[in-house]
Amino acid sequence: MSFIATPQTMHFPEVLPLQSGASLRDYHLAFETYGTLNADASNAVLVCHALNASHHVAGVYAGQDKSEGWWDNMIGPGKPVDTNRLFVIGVNNLGSCFGSTGPMHLHPDTGEVYGADFPVVTVEDWVNAQARLLDRLGITQLAAVLGGSLGGMQALSWTLQYPERVRHAVVVASAPNLTAENIAFNEVARRAIVTDPDFHGGHFYRHGVVPKRGLRIARMIGHITYLSDDVMNEKFGRQLREGLDLKYSTQDIEFQIESYLRYQGDKFSEYFDANTYLLITRALDYFDPARGHGGDLTRALARATAKFLLISFTTDWRFSPRRSREIVKALLDNRRHVSYAEIDAPHGHDAFLLDDARYMNVMRSYFNSIAKELA
């Protein structure tokens, strides 16, 4: 049994300047909080989400079965990130499709649905928007900012954009930027969406259609890269879907892995917004704090003053341990306080969302020490 979570929304009438030069105004952020903010507002932990997640990080929605938040195993009363002691905030990013202002909402200037006209948002823009939410909640400084994958990029960016507002940054299964291969997978997914005839240049809402073909392909590609080769072989291997005889068909499902991927693709295409997919993969592509420092990550991270915990997973080939070690090295070069755990887990990138005793223990111990600093 988990606790009951209640989504909230905050309205921001003021203009948010974006990295691209464009801006957003009159936007909403959907968020949730768990636990209680203490008297000096020093126990707040911000959780940043990855590609297809949301502000619903932990707990369940009243009366809704199977509505656990996406990191419910990690966050809650008595859990590694213990909401009996910490005040945890989940926030949905701008451009998403789960409550915060995004491509399916109305442009305040035109009264038309944004669609493809929703401006490109970056990790830095998200962090700026999150900072404003914290201002409204009366939180000057975070006990910790925490995220996995793209969420880890936001956590890292917090330490650079608002160094004085972050005491600890916990960056899980992340990277200082995407490799060419990562960008390549994102690009194929985007091309599948953009070239779907139902995409209509991103204005499919007007046509009453959804580019589901493209979304399915995008999600299938994603799923392959979230899992390790080993875990795929263990879960699916070369198992046939039906019986023992081959059907000899190019279009029917033959292997279990095909069935799994088609199911994941179908499910995703029912709820995820195509423009959001483009925006979020682009935010991943663009993130590169070393870019403004001639590619020198050590110089880029010199601004960070937070204490860090970095965690990576041995079988994660999308955000490999090597990438986390680059961040660790750059922080150590700057004589920062860094802990690093490389978890030997079989599940690939998905491992950061799964129960692994060693991983959970590292997180529990680190957040325990954060909570103790408050006492």
Add this chain to the structure above:
Amino acid sequence: MSFIATPQTMHFPEVLPLQSGASLRDYHLAFETYGTLNADASNAVLVCHALNASHHVAGVYAGQDKSEGWWDNMIGPGKPVDTNRLFVIGVNNLGSCFGSTGPMHLHPDTGEVYGADFPVVTVEDWVNAQARLLDRLGITQLAAVLGGSLGGMQALSWTLQYPERVRHAVVVASAPNLTAENIAFNEVARRAIVTDPDFHGGHFYRHGVVPKRGLRIARMIGHITYLSDDVMNEKFGRQLREGLDLKYSTQDIEFQIESYLRYQGDKFSEYFDANTYLLITRALDYFDPARGHGGDLTRALARATAKFLLISFTTDWRFSPRRSREIVKALLDNRRHVSYAEIDAPHGHDAFLLDDARYMNVMRSYFNSIAKELA
């Protein structure tokens, strides 16, 4: 300067029973030969092709610039597979789109284009068809059968289907079957093609269209998996396509890697047949000689009597060295004569087509010894 190659075609009126239970009749095989068959027909080397290659293995076409065969660096007069001493045969597989009978040809029963009705063909079927071609050419036994990737699977299958007809098998960058991850990538590519509205269930020829969107996506996915992460970073990294400033766009090209993939996808969609893509990826999925032996590769390979050379490349994550070592182990368990070279090359799966001095030397030395056996 390479030598001039001349494509030929052989007609087979007789029925070819297929593994699926279906059959083909009245089919053609396109092929090329290089060098001269010796008096006792003992110097023949059959080269089997992979996914998007053909019978045009070496040499150039008269009057056509840049028409080198796909393995022209490996095969020819004085090259590692030396056509001054060996008689080399390249054959296009059934179901392909480069000359042999395939989905764009007419079904002899109906007079209609096969399209999606072209029967599923397997590696074993291809080998049977190749064997008939050799019969016609008067070749009872091959000095060697040689192939990379899917071509390596055919070479391996030759040693099981016609053990007495193969003296040497050279299996490069191959595997005893596909992993779940391999099948998964194939499935995404197939879904992109099949769900393209221009596919029309595989009968797009009748509609005067080509499912180019799907073919582009399929090829982009393929290209990512042919290269290693390292070589992608080295060739493209995070380089922007134009200048130094970001454009902040989700649909325009921003990074060089995007430009490269789109170009490769566009080019491929201009010449490759969509039904052929489905057939060939399915042949890859299905190949699994251990399947009929309860998954026991050692038992499966007990029939093979040829001498083997296996080669793998360290950065090939699609057909990793581990998979070649499975074949080596199964052959050694059967006390077969096996040589194995694991080449430390940066180029991923593509390495088997590229010039690498160590790789070339291993091949040259092995084929030299084959040629010496003839003298």
